[in-house]
Amino acid sequence: MKRFLQVAWLVVRKDLRVESRNKEMLLTTLFFAVSCVLVFSFGFVRGGEAIEGSASGVLWITIAFSGTLALGRAFERERHHDALRGLLMAPVDRPAIYVGKLVGVLLLLALVEALVVVMVAFLFQAPLFRHGWWLLTLLSLGTIGFASVGTLFSAMLLRTRSRAVLLPVLLYPVTIPVLIMGVSGTFALVQPEPDLVLARVWVSLLFFFDIVFVTLALWTFEPVMTE
Amino acid sequence: MSRRLFPWLIGLSLVFFVVAPILIVRAPLEQEMGLIQKIFYFHFSAWMAMYLGICVLGISSALFLFRRKPAVDRLAVSAAEAAILFGLMGLITGPIWAVKSWGVWWNWDARTTIALILELILVAYLLLRSYGGPGSDRLAAGLGMFAMANLPFLYISTNIWRTIHPPTSVVPTLPVDFGIPLWWSFAGFIVLCLALLTARVRLEEQRATLDRLYLALEDE
Amino acid sequence: MHLGDITGVSREETRRWRRVALVLILIAGLGGPAGQTVDAAQPAEQSVPDGFVPMDDVPAEEQLPAAPLLAAAYIVVWVLAIGYLWTIWRRLGSVEKELAEALRRVGETDGA
Numbered sequence: 001m002k003r004f005l006q007v008a009w010l011v012v013r014k015d016l017r018v019e020s021r022n023k024e025m026l027l028t029t030l031f032f033a034v035s036c037v038l039v040f041s042f043g044f045v046r047g048g049e050a051i052e053g054s055a056s057g058v059l060w061i062t063i064a065f066s067g068t069l070a071l072g073r074a075f076e077r078e079r080h081h082d083a084l085r086g087l088l089m090a091p092v093d094r095p096a097i098y099v100g101k102l103v104g105v106l107l108l109l110a111l112v113e114a115l116v117v118v119m120v121a122f123l124f125q126a127p128l129f130r131h132g133w134w135l136l137t138l139l140s141l142g143t144i145g146f147a148s149v150g151t152l153f154s155a156m157l158l159r160t161r162s163r164a165v166l167l168p169v170l171l172y173p174v175t176i177p178v179l180i181m182g183v184s185g186t187f188a189l190v191q192p193e194p195d196l197v198l199a200r201v202w203v204s205l206l207f208f209f210d211i212v213f214v215t216l217a218l219w220t221f222e223p224v225m226t227e
Numbered sequence: 228m229s230r231r232l233f234p235w236l237i238g239l240s241l242v243f244f245v246v247a248p249i250l251i252v253r254a255p256l257e258q259e260m261g262l263i264q265k266i267f268y269f270h271f272s273a274w275m276a277m278y279l280g281i282c283v284l285g286i287s288s289a290l291f292l293f294r295r296k297p298a299v300d301r302l303a304v305s306a307a308e309a310a311i312l313f314g315l316m317g318l319i320t321g322p323i324w325a326v327k328s329w330g331v332w333w334n335w336d337a338r339t340t341i342a343l344i345l346e347l348i349l350v351a352y353l354l355l356r357s358y359g360g361p362g363s364d365r366l367a368a369g370l371g372m373f374a375m376a377n378l379p380f381l382y383i384s385t386n387i388w389r390t391i392h393p394p395t396s397v398v399p400t401l402p403v404d405f406g407i408p409l410w411w412s413f414a415g416f417i418v419l420c421l422a423l424l425t426a427r428v429r430l431e432e433q434r435a436t437l438d439r440l441y442l443a444l445e446d447e
Numbered sequence: 448m449h450l451g452d453i454t455g456v457s458r459e460e461t462r463r464w465r466r467v468a469l470v471l472i473l474i475a476g477l478g479g480p481a482g483q484t485v486d487a488a489q490p491a492e493q494s495v496p497d498g499f500v501p502m503d504d505v506p507a508e509e510q511l512p513a514a515p516l517l518a519a520a521y522i523v524v525w526v527l528a529i530g531y532l533w534t535i536w537r538r539l540g541s542v543e544k545e546l547a548e549a550l551r552r553v554g555e556t557d558g559a
Contacts, residue, residue, distance in 0.1 A: 149373065156366045156369055157366065160359050160362075160366070161358070161359070161360040162359070162360075166358065169351050170351050170370060173351055174351075174370075174373050174377065177344070177377065213373070220369045223365070223369075224292065224366060248521075262514060262517060263516060266521075269520065269521060270520070308531075312531050316527055319523050320523065323516050323523075324520070327516050419528060423531065423532065423535075426532065426536075426539075430535055430539045433539060433542045433543060433546060434542055436546060437545055437546050440546065440549040440553065443553065444549065444552060444553060444556070
């Protein structure tokens with residue numbers, strides 16, 4: 001177990017080090033997320049007032065779109081110079097590589113979401129910070145659910161021809177339950193009278209979803225990546 | 228094996244489908260919904276057949292991913308197509324029923340939404356198999372397992388989320404007069420699903436034989 | 448290629464079975480919806496709580512608008528099922544033709 005975590009941490013450190021040199025993925029994903037929220041606000045905010053309930057939807061759609069962008073490039077560096085084969089040939093637990101990549105994606109999305117939440121709260125006048133801890137839990141669980149599936153699919157499609165198009169095609173239908181739960185949970189929190197009981201139901205469902213799908217991803221990563 | 232099974236299965240399903248309308252006509256009319264409720268017998272059965280297809284897909288995907296037997300992969304792709312077919316039946320008969328009894332074609336209620344999502348996942352599965360290039364059978368197997376994992380969420384959704392869809396407890400407490408045509412149609416759809424699976428598996432078997440033959444020809 | 452390749456049955460028998468199947472399909476397909484429109488007003492059984500409840504008598508306006516929708520639903524199910532079987536049949540046909548062709552070529556190269 002300790003070795004597993006060590007390997008995962010090694011992968012995370014490697015990605016962080018490479019990323020810190022040119023910050024390409026971070027900056028482009030952040031910029032994309034900002035543009036996304038702005039575009040949505042042009043569509044849904046009329047005369048200074050947002051359409052009712054649009055804030056929660058916009059928040060999660062932006063996370064989904066930015067997440068897909070980030071995931072599409074999660075394994076990009078390993079595509080060149082047969083780096084992936086080198087990684088897979090290392091005498092380590094393959095799922096540890098998956099966990100390392102997943103943590104990297106989660107860190108990136110955490111930064112994106114921090115910015116997006118502030119922007120949505122501001123542009124859509126949504127009281128997102130009223131129940132900050134609930135929102136944080138919701139966002140964490142939802143992002144883990146989305147990213148766990150996405151990291152696996154991204155790895156799966158690495159050597160596939162039409163991977164740029166196939167990733168969203170595969171990812172969105174499977175993660176729509178996550179988005180529904182996230183949006184409904186957020187909506188329950190931002191209402192004039194927040195429904196915390198309902199929010200707790202969504203949080204529990206998301207937790208259950210995460211357990212199932214992270215386990216499934218860990219289980220299938222090895223056979224799917226083997227030649 | 229599929230050659231022997233198919234005539235029996237298709238014959239049996241024909242028997243079911245010929246008798247079913249008679250049973251459905253003789254079933255009593257429902258108090259609130261009247262005549263249109265009779266779609267229920269085929270609508271419910273189509274969804275059950277879809278679930279069967281998705282279960283077969285999930286299990287054969289798992290088996291293929293971990294055991295790599297080509298026969299199991301053939302079963303997986305056949306199950307995906309059958310599930311899409313029955314899902315389509317459910318997605319078409321559902322709104323036809325809904326427009327009469329609820330007044331709207333589509334209302335984004337939890338269960339209908341997730342049923343649509345499952346259909347999308349299955350189409351994505353077929354797209355991956357068609358355009359994924361070499362090795363896509365394994366990738367699709369991974370996706371197939373995710374499709375199966377989504378099933379419990381579909382079932383739980385009706386009971387936990389607020390919805391105007393009839394709750395799942397309707398079927399177990401169904402009075403006998405409604406029950407007979409229902410379970411008859413259900414059996415008919417299951418047998419039809421199995422018949423379609425055998426036919427489709429046969430197609431994949433022949434394709435595999437053809438590929439082997441072409442490879443043998445190239446070697447000469 | 449004919450249905451016999453799936454069923455393992457001879458050509459003449461296949462033709463006969465095909466005719467029987469067609470007649471049965473027509474009876475079932477037409478009999479169902481038609482029968483329902485005619486038998487719409489039925490005496491009901493004793494009522495039961497929860498879920499579906501049998502009813503006593505049908506007000507006249509209930510019958511007509513529902514029947515075409517009901518018929519459409521059943522027709523859709525039949526069309527989809529038969530349509531899919533037909534696509535399998537067609538694809539199987541072309542594969543079997545190629546298979547026969549390939550076998551012939553193998554036979555030629557073996558003989559040569």
